[in-house]
Amino acid sequence: MSPFLLEGGSVSQMPVAEGKSVQQTVELLTRKLEMLGAEKQGTFCVDCETYHTAASTLGSQGQAGKLMYVMHNSEYPLSCFALFENGPCLIADTNFDVLMVKLKGFFQSAKASKIETRGTRYQYCDFLVKVGTVTMGPSARGISVEVEYGPCVVASDCWSLLLEFLQNFLGSHTPGAPTVFGNRHDAVYGPADTMVQYMELFNKIRKQQQVPVAGIR
């Protein structure tokens, strides 16, 4: 049910409550945060565009092209992230977008593939919480929740602590530990780990495209 982010962080998809709209659920969440004592600190935005290998470069074997995701995160305004599913994550300057235009012959952007999440940042003690509305084209598709615990650099060290924090305002909807926490035991958490979690979250939401919003469980 939930991909995750961060320095002890987590991005998860929040199920929309029965009979409520995405907007109403976001309001419910942010109200809970404010009651906890969290303070508003500006806004955030994470976007993602899908590219696939151009047909001309695939050759005659008919192998499937690999998907590449080009992402931006307002927390890192000077960077651009390029990711492959299960693959490496490249962190580049924002000039990378221009390069992608030049590489049109090799990578083509998938039609109407742009997906993004926008919302408000909240600070509570050393926690940074970002609740965002995920939109594809004109429609709201879901809710993303990212929690970052800045003091801790090893994700698996503070998972229990994060979980306790999440329970405070997500109630029973708390996610399972994201894969980032498991596979690299004591690695230092970095921006790429956050982006991988957003990519996985977006992919999941894309697959749920046709499901009515209220039915996600």
Place this chain on the structure above:
Amino acid sequence: MAEVISVGVNLEAFAQAISAIQALRSSVSRVFDCLKDGMRNKETLEGREKAFIAHFQDNLHSVNRDLNELERLSNLVGKPSENHPLHNSGLLSLDPVQDKTPLYSQLLQAYKWSNKLQYHAGLASGLLNQQSLKRSANQMGVSAKRRPKAQPTTLVLPPQYVDDVISRIDRMFPEMSIHLSRPNGTSAMLLVTLGKVLKVIVVMRSLFIDRTIVKGYNENVYTEDGKLDIWSKSNYQVFQKVTDHATTALLHYQLPQMPDVVVRSFMTWLRSYIKLFQAPCQRCGKFLQDGLPPTWRDFRTLEAFHDTCRQ
């Protein structure tokens, strides 16, 4: 005070030594000039070589002569601040405007006062230890009797001894690395890195810990010019809290006669923060209280508690 003011600088010899240094410099540059110019035109090749070698030898001789002169003078100059009990601060006594800036006499007063305080505190601690309720204090009473007169010598321990104590502690704890530096003269500064959890800057005076600042593993601990930043605090509330507790610990671990035991106890206590984000509170069983993990560690049991959950 009188012997302090006669710091033993022979000013005349000093001036001569400076001109000797200038002479040495110019004779050395003459050697290099000669090498740079190489062999000058002479009728025969042999003549050229001879002239060059003779010239080169002359130059080397004058370097030798100037160097000997400088060495002779440097013995006359004397050693101004070495062995001075106040090290370089003793040079303050050379300030001619005593009346306007009585820094030096104030410094001496403060030094005497601090020595006296140290001495009396040592005596008091010896007495208190004999009737202490603390379990750990029992052996102390005995050793305090064995050494009845505690000199304030712990303030002037040789740096080598401090280095040894610190490197022994460093080897004791594999998950803790201690880097010692002396950016401001004899006082040591330690940068302690505990796992991937936190970093601690420890400012020492001899073997006493003067100040300590705790920061996050990913926080910068240096100033712009590359020195340890001993003034700015952590950006995270959790480490500000741990800094407060560490300062409390400095006041708790006190044995004036055995400063090395104090440093070791403090480091042992500090090491218990390796589980800062992983240990729930031993009282309420939770991880978070007011958004903070259990930041307090019991001085004896090293158990984790929230600040408000400790007794």
